[in-house]
Amino acid sequence: MITLEKILKKMYSKLLWVVVVVFVITTVVEGNRGIGNGEGCRPSDLKGLTSFKDGIQIDTSGRLAKWVGHSCCKWEGIICDNTTGRVTEIRLPGFISTQDFLLQSQMKGRLSPSITLLASLEVIDLGGLTGLAGNIPPSIGYRLPKLRKLYLYGNNLTGAVPESIGKLSKLEELVLNENRLSGSLPPSLGRLRNLRVLLLYSNQLSGIIPDSFTNLTNLIHLDLHSNSLTGQIPDRIGQLQVLEELDLSNNSLSGKIPKSLTNLTAIRVMYLDTNHLEGAIQFPSSSGQMLSLGFLRLQNNRLTGRIPLSFGYLVSLQRVSLANNNLRGPVPSTLGNSIALSELYLDGNRLSGRIPKSIGQLSRLIVLSISHNLILGPLPQEISSLQNLQILDLSFNRLNLSTIPPWLAELPSLSRLFLAGCGIQGKIPEFLRTTPIQELDLSANHLTGSIPAWIGSLTQLYSLNLSKNSLVSNIPDSVTSLHDLGVLDLHSNKLTGTINQVFQIGQRFSDGSLTYIDLSDNSFSGGIEQIGGNGAQLGIQFLNISHNFLEGGLPTSIGGLKSMRSLDLSYNKLGFNLPEALGDLSLLETLKLQKNHFSGNIPNGFLKLRKLKELDLSHNLLVGEIPLGKPLSDFPESSYSGNNGLCGKPLTPCKL
Secondary structure (H helix, E strand, O other), rough: OOOHHHHHHHHHHHHHHHHHHHHHHHHHHHHHHOOOOOOOOOOOHHHHHHHHHHHHEEOOOOOOHHOOOOHHHHHOOOOOOOOOOOOEEEEEOEEEEEEOOOOEEEEEEEEOHHHHHHOOEEEEOOOOOEEEOOEOOOOOHHHOOOOOEEOOOOOOOOOOOOOOHHHHOOOOOEEOOOEEEEOOOOOHHHOOOOOOOEEHHHHHHEOOOOHHHHHHOOEEEEEEOOOOEEEOOOOOOOHHHOOOOEEOOOOOOOOOHHHHHHHHHOOOOEEEOOOOOEEEEOOOOOOOOOOOOOOOOOOOEEEEEEOOOHHHHHOOOOEEEEEOOOOEEEEOOOHOOOOOOOOEEEEEEEEOOOOOOHHHHHOOOOOOEEOOOEOOOOOOHHHHOOOOOOOEEOOOOOOOOOOOOOHHOOOOOEEEEEEEOOOOOOOOOOHHHOOOOOEOOOOOOOOOOOOOHHHHHHHOEEEEOOOOOOOEEEOOOOHHHHHOOOOOOOOOOOOOOOOOHHHHHHOOOOOOOOOOEEEEOOOOOEEOOOHHHHHOOOOOOOOEEOOEEEOOOOHHHHHHHOOOOOOOOOOOEEEEEEEEEHOOOOOOOOOOOOEEEEOOOOOOOHHHHHOOOOOOOOOOEEEEEOOOOOOOHHHHHHHHOOEEEEEEOOOOOOOO
């Protein structure tokens, strides 16, 4: 028989259960609401973030110092889902953009593997943190199934690219460039069907490019340059139909360029330079295959064969570089059809024949470089139609020009002209004075006469190279008007005059623009009293006036050349004691004073030349003990030979 007491107990029990359930539900809801509002943090997320923070010893941005308490969704660089309260993004890039400028911050420490505890992560951006070391967690592919973007570029990470990354089916961007990652490329990356950007350049990766990479049909940007990759480019790489940028440069790839590359219809940039590719370039003979190809770079490989005639059908080409290969045959006349072409680099091959007249149709051409080939003259006058041409480099061909073509003066934009080793004869033509030249290289020709006085009217000139000719007489005083001159190379001529006249040029260069001077192997005479004097030539880094007829001693003012890295005064008639001030050239790496008449002791100040890598004081009249210590004691005997009065390490010990 059911009594009233039993009924009441049963009702009370049910009521108590309802109260408990309601309490639990309310607690969970309120808890989630609190987490979503940044009032708390899921334990696993909190542990992952605090472990990451604990692995960092230095944070110059100060962001991690603000990570206190349990409200991680309020921490700088952390983004949470408002509904679940889970951490979805970690954004702590090294470059911090403000309204006024861009700041570079640094985190020094190790990447904690506990970062994989944040199971809802979609974005990890720790790029540009140059002190961040450690490995990419091997379990990353198993623990972070929602990850879409992984930025770990510009760090100091080592180890392999984890095979498990291939399980991140939602991954769209994988950016691991500029680290010290090693090992092979995991074939599992080929399973990332949603991947659009894959940047692994400037690491230490080796092995082949897996064939599975050709399955990445949504890939827009693939960059693997500057690694140690070997093998061939995958045959089916043409399956990457939407690829816009491909960079495989600076590796050790071999074999032929795959035929499938010619089937790419959306590629914009292709870099395959600095590898060891072999084989002929093959492209389709029709005009419908690569109409979108804008940038083609295959330089620094071992490509053979001819440049295909079909290049002329690639009407969207803007920049083409086939430099430094082993290509043969003529430059195709069909290139004149590539009317969008702005840069053409064919240097460093075995190309022969003449430059086609159709090159004059490339009205947008800015750079034309065909140096170091077997091209024959004469040059087509149609080049004068290239009104936008800024750089023309035809150096070291078989042009055998009797004179520089006068129609070069008709190129209004020409600023850099390189005609070295082209067999040019006669005097430097006066029509060059009307061109806006910034760099002029006429070296290794057969030029005669003197350097013209009008050279000073080239007020924009930065680099002048007239070396290895038969020029005579003095350097004209008008050279002192070249306020922007940074490089002056006149070596291996028959120039005369006093060397002090040359250093008077430097009186106008108090801003340090002149950095390179080579006047070696001429017939300059006199002393060098003005070197480094009156604040002149302060920016000079390279000075070579060897193999002349210079006399006298070195002035103490030479110590004022604080930027000097290489000084060569060898094979002259310089003498007297070496000045102590030479030891003030703290950046000096090369010092050559051999075959002169220097006497006295080697100054103790030479011990201050801590960066010195090459020293030659041989065949002088130096005496006494070589100052003991680095760097002088590290050089071989040959650096001091021919000085009968010298002793001490590395020569024989001095007699007591």
